[in-house]
Amino acid sequence: MNRRNFTQMMLTIPTFLGMLGKAQSLQRGGKVIVIGAGMSGLAAARTLVAAGYTVQVLEGRDRIGGRTWTSEYWRDAPLDMGASWIEGTEKNPLSALADKFGAKRVATDEDNMILYGPNRQAFSESRVESLEARCEEILKRVRKLARKSDKDISIQDAIAATLDLKSLSTSDRQQLDFYLNNTLEQDYAGDTSELSAQSYDDQGEFEGDSVMFVDGYKTIVDRLAKGLDIRLRQVVKQISHTQNGVTITTSQGVFTADKVIVTLPLGVLKKNIVQFVPPLPEEKQRAISLLGMGVLNKLYLRFPKVFWDADYDWLGYIDEQKGRWSGWVNCFKLTQKPILLGFNSAVFAKETERWSDKDIVSSGMKVLRSMYGNSIPAPIDTQITRWASDPFTFGSYSFIAVGATHTTHEQLAKPVGNTLFFAGEATNAVHPASAHGAYLSGVRAAREIIG
Numbered sequence: 483m484n485r486r487n488f489t490q491m492m493l494t495i496p497t498f499l500g501m502l503g504k505a506q507s508l509q510r511g512g513k514v515i516v517i518g519a520g521m522s523g524l525a526a527a528r529t530l531v532a533a534g535y536t537v538q539v540l541e542g543r544d545r546i547g548g549r550t551w552t553s554e555y556w557r558d559a560p561l562d563m564g565a566s567w568i569e570g571t572e573k574n575p576l577s578a579l580a581d582k583f584g585a586k587r588v589a590t591d592e593d594n595m596i597l598y599g600p601n602r603q604a605f606s607e608s609r610v611e612s613l614e615a616r617c618e619e620i621l622k623r624v625r626k627l628a629r630k631s632d633k634d635i636s637i638q639d640a641i642a643a644t645l646d647l648k649s650l651s652t653s654d655r656q657q658l659d660f661y662l663n664n665t666l667e668q669d670y671a672g673d674t675s676e677l678s679a680q681s682y683d684d685q686g687e688f689e690g691d692s693v694m695f696v697d698g699y700k701t702i703v704d705r706l707a708k709g710l711d712i713r714l715r716q717v718v719k720q721i722s723h724t725q726n727g728v729t730i731t732t733s734q735g736v737f738t739a740d741k742v743i744v745t746l747p748l749g750v751l752k753k754n755i756v757q758f759v760p761p762l763p764e765e766k767q768r769a770i771s772l773l774g775m776g777v778l779n780k781l782y783l784r785f786p787k788v789f790w791d792a793d794y795d796w797l798g799y800i801d802e803q804k805g806r807w808s809g810w811v812n813c814f815k816l817t818q819k820p821i822l823l824g825f826n827s828a829v830f831a832k833e834t835e836r837w838s839d840k841d842i843v844s845s846g847m848k849v850l851r852s853m854y855g856n857s858i859p860a861p862i863d864t865q866i867t868r869w870a871s872d873p874f875t876f877g878s879y880s881f882i883a884v885g886a887t888h889t890t891h892e893q894l895a896k897p898v899g900n901t902l903f904f905a906g907e908a909t910n911a912v913h914p915a916s917a918h919g920a921y922l923s924g925v926r927a928a929r930e931i932i933g
């Protein structure tokens with residue numbers, strides 16, 4: 483995911499500060515349980531430990547990191563299966579951590595892309611610019627229509643209301659689909675039929691480059707986790723909370739504390755597989771159901787040699803089917819190895835999760851052959867993600883679905899009573915769906931407890 487420069491910046495920090503004011507603090511030395519050892523859980527735990535609290539982190543998986551997960555399956559090329567980029571380096575708290583931990587990074591530029599249409603035809607720069615301008619114009623009309631309308635609708639419906647889709651030629655239709663998938667669905671991980679036309683981009687962003695970690699996100703995750711009391715393979719089943727404390731029941735035992743910070747991903751909350759006693763307030767349940775949980779998946783293909791345009795950061799492809807392998811990252815620049823990373827998102831991503839590895843690879847290879855010809859080599863090895871089927875997340879990250887707004891994220895973030903606190907990317911109204919948003923949410927939840 484490499485978030486584009488959307489203009490509408492929603493600075494909701496004052497609302498968050500208001501929430502901080504309401505928090506009831508716990509004295510130093512008090513005990514806090516943090517559920518989840520992803521970016522938000524680690525940030526919360528570190529903040530609390532630094533302030534003198536006793537913290538236990540309960541993690542269901544047999545590893546830390548959650549949706550920041552560096553695979554070392556290829557020993558000479560560590561690769562991120564979840565988050566890849568620090569999106570916007572300026573004032574981003576993850577940049578400061580990466581500097582502190584000496585993590586090597588490589589910048590990529592989404593505009594440094596070569597775009598292929600059918601029949602191995604690369605688009606000229608001016609053709610790409612004209613495609614972008616036409617599609618931007620359509621999105622402008624969508625925003626205008628959405629702003630005027632009392633009732634929220636999906637981006638897809640808003641496009642249909644502003645454009646006579648039937649009058650488009652096949653090639654224009656495919657180019658529009660490419661743009662919508664590459665620009666919106668790959669970033670927000672929701673389908674245009676699900677994304678709110680009024681609010682899908684109600685969020686802030688940091689300025690600066692987007693950078694990838696040469697040794698993976700693990701470089702900062704491992705350092706954040708150092709010295710913390712993290713219990714792995716503790717699958718939380720029940721969270722019981724009163725004004726006096728919390729009791730957490732896991733697959734392995736029972737834990738008690740003064741307070742708990744829940745960082746369960748939105749996808750897990752949606753499934754109702756963790757029981758809250760008493761049940762969560764209606765407002766929070768509504769927020770859980772209103773926000774969307776999107777899907778973005780990765781396919782890494784390792785080849786015997788580089789056969790693609792190695793000077794570009796991105797390779798784009800306009801397929802006849804929306805979303806089919808529309809964007810590839812040239813990982814040669816990052817790893818110095820002949821590796822490509824293909825993305826799929828939203829509807830196509832959900833569909834491919836049901837396929838065998840073999841079918842996923844051949845579908846990706848079919849597209850690469852359309853771009854580079856039949857003589858390209860077969861991959862020598864592959865790595866594939868299936869985030870929607872992962873029982874510890876059930877999706878990749880949250881998005882603003884029809885009917886939701888950025889305040890829905892705030893409702894998800896609100897503490898319940900004096901003992902139950904919430905963090906995680908979906909609780910961050912300013913920077914949702916990101917690793918830095920998750921980090922900041924963890925710090926915010928810890929500060930609510932510190933007071």
Ligand SMILES: Cc1cc2nc3c(=O)[nH]c(=O)nc-3n(C[C@H](O)[C@H](O)[C@H](O)COP(=O)(O)OP(=O)(O)OC[C@H]3O[C@@H](n4cnc5c(N)ncnc54)[C@H](O)[C@@H]3O)c2cc1C
Pocket residue numbers: 483484517518519520521522523540541542543546547548549550563564565566567568569716717718719745746747750756778779780869873874875877878879905906907908914915916917918920
């Ligand atoms: C494919 C992909 C690409 C992405 N790309 C980027 C990117 O380039 N840049 C970016 O900034 N962000 C990116 N993101 C988003 C980013 O990874 C997430 O927003 C962030 O990592 C979420 O952190 P979190 O702490 O909120 O949740 P998580 O990391 O999911 O942490 C929650 C933890 O809770 C644990 N858990 C779940 N259920 C239970 C249970 N019942 N009991 C105990 N523990 C449980 C999970 O195992 C997990 O460790 C990407 C995500 C994906 C999936």
